[in-house]
Structures are given as structure tokens and as C-alpha cells.
Amino acid sequence: MTALEIQAAAVREASRTLALASTETKNAALEAVAQALLLREEEVLAANAADLTAGLENGLKDAFLDRLALDHGRILGIVDGVRQVAALPDPIGAVLKTVTRPNGLVIEKRRVPLGVAGIIYEARPNVTVDAAVLCLKAGNAVLLRGGKEAFRSNQALANIMRDALTGVGLPADCVALVQDTNRESASEMMNLTAYLDVLIPRGGAGLIRAVTQNAHVPVIRTGEGVCHIYVHKEADLDMAADILYNAKCSRPSVCNAAETLLVDRAVAKDFLPLAVEKLGAKSVKLYGCPETCVILPQALPASAETWDTEYNDYILSVKVVGGPAEALAHIALHGTGHSEAIVTGEERTAVDFLNAVDAAAVYWNASTRFTDGYEFGLGAEIGISTQKLHARGPMGLEELTSSKYVVYGQGQVRE
Amino acid sequence: MTALEIQAAAVREASRTLALASTETKNAALEAVAQALLLREEEVLAANAADLTAGLENGLKDAFLDRLALDHGRILGIVDGVRQVAALPDPIGAVLKTVTRPNGLVIEKRRVPLGVAGIIYEARPNVTVDAAVLCLKAGNAVLLRGGKEAFRSNQALANIMRDALTGVGLPADCVALVQDTNRESASEMMNLTAYLDVLIPRGGAGLIRAVTQNAHVPVIRTGEGVCHIYVHKEADLDMAADILYNAKCSRPSVCNAAETLLVDRAVAKDFLPLAVEKLGAKSVKLYGCPETCVILPQALPASAETWDTEYNDYILSVKVVGGPAEALAHIALHGTGHSEAIVTGEERTAVDFLNAVDAAAVYWNASTRFTDGYEFGLGAEIGISTQKLHARGPMGLEELTSSKYVVYGQGQVRE
Secondary structure (H helix, E strand, C coil), rough: HHHHHHHHHHHHHHHHHHCCCCCHHHHHHHHHHHHHHHHHHHHHHHHHHHHHHHHHHHHCCHHHHHHCCCHHHHHHHHHHHHHHHHCCCEEECCCEEECCCCCEEEEEEEEEECCCEEECCCCCHHHHHHHHHHHCCCCCCCEEECHHHHHHHHHHHHHHHHHHHHHHCCCCCHEEEEEEECHHHHHCCCCCCCCCCCCCCCCCCCHHHHHHHHCCCCCCCCCCCCCCECCCCCCCCCHHHHHHHHHHHCCCCCCEEEEEEEEEHHHHHHHHHHHHHHHHHHHCCEECCCCHHHHCCCCEEECHHHHHCCCCCCCEEEECCCCHHHHHHHHHHHHCEEEEEEEECCCHHHHHHHHHHHEEEEEECCHHHCCCCCCCCCCCCCCCCCCCCCCCCECCHHHHEEEEEEEEEEEECCC | CCCCHHHHHHHHHHHHHCCCCHHHHHHHHHHHHHHHHHHCHHHHHHHHHHHHHHHHCCCCCCHHHHCCCCCHHHHHHHHHHHHHHHHCCCCCCCCEEEEECCCEEEEEEEEEEEEEEEEEEEEHHHHHHHHHHHHHHCCEEEEEECCCHHHHHHHHHHHHHHHHHHCCCCCHHEEEEEECHHHHHHHCCCCCCCCCCCCEECCHHHHHHHHHHCCCEEEEEEECCCEEEEECCCCHHHHHHHHHHHHHHCCCCCCCEEEEEEEEEEHHHHHHHHHHHHHHCCCEEECCCHHHHHHCCCEEEEECCHCCCCCCCCCCEEEECCCCHHHHHHHHHHCCCCEEEEEEHHHHHHHHHHHHHHEEEEEEEECCHHEEEEEEEECCCEEEEEECCCCEECCCHHHHHHEEEEEEEEECCCC
């Protein structure tokens, strides 16, 4: 066995104890994590300072260093997140259904933990705690593999969590941090089918693609978002401009931000100048179809890649369409199944759009930016699934569980 | 685009229409399939005869030819299965939950089809219809890839289903049969991530391993079953012998059959001879641990592979254990997460076992042979999932669906 296999086997073993832990024990563990983070803040900040120094020496960019950096405020934010998760209802143990069969067997479908979750992530050390506590609350042990630039910070955070677990009588190995941060360890982790029940990549599109392409452990794909705002001819154009501005500009770096505006030809001449006026506040750059470029001379001509590009920036693709059918066909071809919105005052058109669009979340007269575990009332979120198996859309605690059938007999045999 | 990509794209396109079809239309399609199978039985039997002739010429074994063969009775069985699926409730469209958020957004979680399912299977042509109609009822288009030995039969069955679909106004491409039956087409299909939402292999362990190892489309792993019967010292030994006999001998070729008996040392000397007497009716061959071999001289000594072997035959592995802890440890190490049973009269021990065992189905005083969609009351089954993501245990219509969030606003924007 390799070092990673030995570590993963220990996590799997710990998961058997954690799966049977009471809600009280799990909540006590989370509160112990919160307190230890506050008590041992200096240790975390010192490790983080060493990561930052090494990062500077290695010429990491400012944006990267900013994601990597921790300070008192960020630690308080992490602690607050831990306590929020502790306060959520425990999803484990709920009986999802019970049937009594004609032969007297009582069959109960019960919610149980997934077992062991693997998380592969990049530079943000807060993910180490955020992801781990969500897994723990849902009864799952977790094998964490963060980016090498944040290794010292992640190690300090993982040690604090492991000590807190031991303090409440749970195995330290309910949380483990992969010690090698080279590419080989990531590849090896993606194939630990004997020890991991699920793999959740958290990071940029490149990471997610690499994990999806290389893993044999089942993966939950998260976070690809080429989201559309479709402005129908019966839209309230002021509402549409507000929704578009919010969806594009309130936080362009995230996956639920809009990348493409589709607008009906019948209102394009009225709507596009209105939209541009709003978007001008953030100097949004535009790529448009030929008709758009006629109406908006400042728009640059769209290329073949335009409609499939997730900018994560103050850039918007704009296309004039003939009506709902063309909008739906465009979304079917270029959408990533994340979040799509229609703005219209016509109910029949809205209902058809809501039914026809194949995405995790479909909106009528609201911004796509609401696709989020907190905004949906799940209380927390480990990511937004853009696949259709297991979980779709914001993933909270319930999405980190599985089920099992428990069958009560009195000696029944078949046939 | 390759021929397979063109075909898969057509299936994906057809799935968009099917996803919006009413229950009445889907049921009409299934009834049309049932009627057409009866009307065009000769066509199916002629194609099947050609497959059988070719199989004989190619020296296929009798058991293989038996799985391949269709006759009037088997056709009637297939038709009956189609009508049973038509009679089941439609899972699509159900509203799983609705929340109204403080900002006025109404968020509805709605059950929707998965989209396109790929089925890779072996020699049984009945799977062509069984799997397709389950997918259709759940609103999914299906791309079928059967074994080359059954190609003519599968083609006849697929044509009948495609014509029936057209007859009720649905696209023929809701059902499509892959035309190449070489290895390359299977590999290519496993990577059609742009067109397939899920891949379900149906067949032997080799097929399932190959698909799990090679697919990038999300796979649902089904049907590996190293199932255990654990006879606790407080068991009713006659009941235990009946359950063991049923679990081993009622149909040894299937995945929910028992492969291993674990028996408490305290009752081994009493129970093993009783068990052997029952199992003798089917001349069950035994592989035992050293203690078993002392009690039962006819048992052969177990090897290192014994405890991980799925015999699918009248063969049983037997191990004497010290008690529940050793039984649980053995199952954790050697079980495949399918079905496990304890026989005991002691409630506390039973409850601990039911909680601790990590499997799709865990039984107290009943045979593992009940793990089945029909026996569980699901009405039908496309397979038994042994993974924890998406579906676990027998998969019926609901397990062939996904969900989406539909959000109703009045112009809401975030922050």
C-alpha cells in the first residue's frame, strides 16, 4: 500500500465510527473546532504567513495571494461558518419511507452518510474547514487535498480539527489532509475507489475538467456556469435591465453570474440601449451578434467561441433572437445546465420556458445570482452541482448523504 | 462527428420532446410497444433465429444460447413487463418541495427526467425492451448498446419500439440502438459526455468493471453481490438454516444470493451440521475456515480469495466468528455493499448490526434474496445499485429521474 492508500484506509475506518455518532457528538465536535480555531489563531496565521512568504518568493500573482491570505477577520468568518453548520438540522437517521409488504416484511428507507468524501481544491485555505465541517455534520469522514501553495495553512487547520475531534471522542482520522501536493497524489486520489465514495472538486474550470476526465471515484461536477438572461418581447424592460445588471455585475467571478443576454428582435432596439446604460457603470465590454453590433456600435463582433465562454468578468455576450424557440435552442446548445432566466410578463411563455429549459435552476423574472445554498434556504453549500445524477443545483447537507434499506423480518424466505 | 456521435445527438434532441410529454402520451407509447410486439412477433423470432444460428456456428455455449433465445412465452413475458411499467405512476412533474423565501422568491424543486440514459448490456435481448420502457416512462430517451450476438434480435425490437413511438407522435430517436457492436463503439459510448447523462451497465462483473473503469459519463454500478448471512448465537437455528438455504439456493446465479455464512463459535457445532443437511439437497460445495473444516470434514479449506468470491453457483464460503464485532469487521472488509443479513432473537444485537452495516440493504431475520424492485414494491427495476451516489439498492422509476429548481420572481435581484 502507498502512503496515500494507508491514509485513505484510516479515513475509511474512522468513517464507520463517525457514521454512528449522535447529533450531539457531531455538534460538540463542530463547536470544539470553532473554539480551537479561536484559541489557536496564532498558529494558523503563522503557517499562513509562511505560505504567503513562499508564494511571494515564487512570484504568485496578487489575486492568488489574496485568495491564499488569512487574517483575524477571515478566521472569524470561518468560525462563524462552522457554528452555522452546527446549528443546522442533522440530516442523518431520518426515515424517508416505510412500507409493509404482503409477506410481512417491513422495509424502511433510511438516510445515512455517504461514507468518505474526497475534496480536491486550490488555493483558498478556508475550504479546508468549510468543506470538512459540512462533511462531518452529514456523518462523512473527509480526505482533503488542497493546493501546494496553501499546504502549511491547511496543515494547521487540519491539525486543529483533528485535535477537536479527538477531544469529543471521535477518531482524528475523520479529517485527513493529503501530505503530498504533487500532481501524482491528485491522480492517485482520483482512483481510490476502495476508500472514497465521492469526489468533489472545488476550484476553477481547469481543475473540474481534470477531475471529471481522470477520476474513477464518482465525481460531482460543480460550478460551470454559462448562464443566460432571456428578455422576451413582453418583458418589463426596466425590470429586465435591473435583472441583467445584477446577474452580470453583482459578482462577475462566480458561476451563477450571467454571461449571455438573449433579447427578442421586437424589443432589441429599445432594450439594448437601456441595458448598456446600466452596464456602463461597470464598463462592461460587449460581444454581439451582427444585429447587436448594428444597434450597439460599441459591441465587438462575436466569434465562434463567444457563446460558450464563461468570462467570470465584466464582459457580456449579446444575441438578438426571433422569439422563445430560438432562445431555447440557443440555451440548449450553449448552456452548461447551471442557471437560466426569462424576463417576461406573459405567463404562458414563462411556463413553457421553465418547463423546457434543462438546467439546475430556471428563473422567471429574477436574477440567476440566487442559485446558492444560502439563498435557497439550505443553510450551507458545498458547491453547485451541474450534473443530473445524485444532486442538482446547490448542495447542502442532504446532498452529502445516501440511503440504505433496513428490512425487518420474522424468518421470511423468497418464493 | 462520428456515426455514433450523430446518433447520440439525435437521441439527445429527441429527449427534449420526450421530457415534456404527458403521462397519457408516454403510456400510449408503451401500450403501442406492447401491441406491436404481439403483432410483429414473427419478425422478432425470425431475427432471433438468425442470431441463434450464427451463435451455434460460432460455438457459443448452451447457457449463453439460452439467454439469447426468444420464444412465444418470452415475448409474452416482455409484453407483460411493458404493460406493468405503463401501469406504474409517472414520477415526472411531482413537486418535491416548495419554499417561499423572505425576499418573495418562490422556489419549487420539481422531479424531471435525467435526459438520456445509455445502457450497455450483454446477450439477453429482453433487456432491449425492459430497459427502454423503464427509461421512456421516466421521460428519458435511451441509447442501447447490446451484445453483438443478439444484434439482429435487438434491431428488430428497437425498430418495433421506434415505430410505436412515431405512432403516438413522439420522435423515433427516443430509442436508438448502437449499430456497431465492436469494442470501440462501447469505449466511444462511455465517453459521450455531451450526450449521455448516465450510463447503466447490465451484465456480468467483467462488463461492470470495464464500464466503471473506462467511462467518463457518470455510471451507476449495479449487481456485485458478495452477500453474507450472519448467524448470531441467539438465533433460532431452524429459521437460520431456512434463511441460509433460501439465500444460497433459491437462485444462486443472481446478485442477491448469499456467498458467505458467518456463524458464531458458540453455536457453530450445532448449526453447521443442520445447515449442511439443508444445503445437501442442492449438493452445495463448501469452503471453510480451519474451525469450519474441523466441524465439517467435507468442507474444503478456504484460500485467500475465498472471502471475496462471488460464486453465482451452489458453493458457499463458511467462517466461524467470535461474535458480532468480528462478523461486522469481516463484512466491512469483504462485503460489496449489496445485501447483508443477521439472524438473531436478540434485538439489541440486531439493531446494532442494522445500524453498522454499510450496504444497500440490511436484513434482520430474512433472506437477502428480497433485494429486488418488485419485492420492495417499486413495481419494476432497472438494476440494483451498489454505489452510494444517486441511487442505492433496487432502482425503479424514481431512481431514473433528476430534479430541477424552478424559481418564480417579481423582479428580484441579489443583495
